[in-house]
Amino acid sequence: MKITGKTIFEISDCIRSLVRDGDLAPSDSLPPVRDLAEALDVNRNTVAAAYQRLVQAGFAVAQGRLGTSIAYPPTTGEQEGTSLETPLVNLASGNPGARWLPNPVELLASNPPGAFLYGEQTILPSLMELAEEWVKADCPAQRSIELTHGAVDAIERLAAAQLVPGDKVAVEDPCFLGSISALRLAGMKTLGMAVDEAGVLPEALEAAIAGGARAVLLTPRAHNPTGCSLSKRRADALKAILAAHPGVMVIADDHFALLAETPYYSVIPASTQRWALVRSVSKGLGPDLRVAVVACDLETGDRLRTRLASGMTWVSHLLQAIVVAALRSPAVRQLLGDARDDYARRRSFLRTALRAVGIDTPPPAGGFNLWIPLPDDAKDIAYELAKRGWLVRIGNAFEIQDASQALRITVSDLEDEVALRFAQDLKACLA
Structure with a gap:
């Protein structure tokens, strides 16, 4: 393996070719800057800049005193959803209950676009009007409204709009699977912030900002996987911290807004220069309706619009028409209310069943799931449950830094008698 070149581009392109041809593999260390500069008879700054170019492109990882090494290719990691053909009782999917989803064909027929x-305009005027009404009480008046293909797409686009690969983003720990994947594929580094029943701990946010976070991603309601929602007191404490750091971008992912059981408490200070409030419809109207409303500062809106412009990747007007019809429909609003109550009842029933056998869980404030901390290795417990006929999602899929020995149980379709049996089987696996 021989690195050649005299310029920044020649050196970095040579290294990329060596990676492509298999001469350099992930985790392989690149020569120290001083050594390679002497070997190539170039200035050290030239080699350092070549390495930096590779880091920014995601081909290498800078490790401080440990030098620079070849990066592993980005992967999506675990995804939400599971095979519907499993013979096990599926408590891992993260899906809403299909019975509570409106018929998109009927909705489209009632509002053909x-x-x-x-x-032409990329956002239907009727949807723009509804979006403005949906966010106006919860974010600054000077704002732009854009659409993306769901909340995860919004997070990835917001990161690309205001950050560069290698920037640090503070997220809840544990964190939603889709958010982890979106930030990883965008080349961002995640810093975990511990949560409790009221949301992110203030000291965890302060530590993340002190650690170099350029952006903070918070879930104000129905956090996935734990189900926690921000209390007003906690939201105010987080907002006060963020107010002292106006250069840190604040993204509020209010993904469960259509089904939320708790009020929305803003964490976006007036002093924040870059911010976004994201509200998706997919949890209430169905995962295939990839539409999210993004309210954001004017500059961020301009940057989003350049990639969501006519002729590029605007959100389909057919999807927009379905969303308009749904949000205007009294029948759909009733369906959403019934779904919210049903999910809450099923979570409560399972939690009560678990407590009856001596297994305590944090009280969730929303969502499809129940988070069950475990005293033992979650992988071992999941394996034992699988032998008894249960498919569950283990906590390490959601972890950022701290180990998450826990199970996330989706309750959307969990009948009472099945919940009682699961509680007994989990107790037996923990014995």
Whole structure:
């Protein structure tokens, strides 16, 4: 393996070729800057800049005093959802109950959008009106409204709009699977912030900002996987911390807004320069309706719009028309209310069943799931449960820094008698 070149581009392109040809593998160390500069007879700054170019492109990882090494290719990691063909009782999917999802074909028929062409408005005026009404009480008045293909797409686009690969983003720990994957694929580094029943701990946020976080991603309600929601007191404490750091971007992922059981408490200070409030419809209307409303500061809105413009990747007007019809429908609003109550009842029933056998869980404030901390290795418990016929999601799929010995149980379709049997089997596995 021989690195050649005299310029920043020649050196970095040579290293990329060596990676492509298999001469350099992930985790292989690159020569120290001084040594390679002497071997190539170039200035050290040239080699340092070549390495930095590789780091920014995701081909290498800078490790401080340990030098620079070849990066592992980005992967999506675990994803939400599981095989529907499993013979096990599926408590791992993270899906809503299909019975509570409105029929998109009927909704589209009730609000046909007509044909749209290049150059027309990318957001339906009717949806823009609804979006403004949905966010106006919860974010600054000077704002832009944009649409993305769901909340995870919004997070990835917001990161790309205001950050660069290698920037640090503070997230809840444990964190939602999709958010972890989106930030990883965007080349960001995640810093975990511990949570309790009221949301992110203030000291964890302070530590993340002190550790170099350029952005903070918070879930104000129905955090996935734990189900916690921010209390007003906690939201105010976090907002006060963020107010002292106006250069840190604040993203509020209010993904469960259509089904939320608790009020929304803003964490976006007036002093924050870059911010976004994201509200998705997929939890209430169905995972295939990839539409999220993004309210954000004006500069961020301009940057989002350049990639969501007519002729590029705007959100389908057919999807927009379905969302408009759903949000205006009294029948759908009733369906959403019934779904919210049903999910809450099923979570409560399972929690009561677990407590009856001596297993305590944090009280969730929303969502489809129940988070069950474990005293033992979650992988071993999940294996024992699988032998008894249960498919569960283990906590390490959601962890950022701290080990999450826990199970996330999706209750959307969990019948009472099945919940009682699961509680007994989990107790037996813990014995």
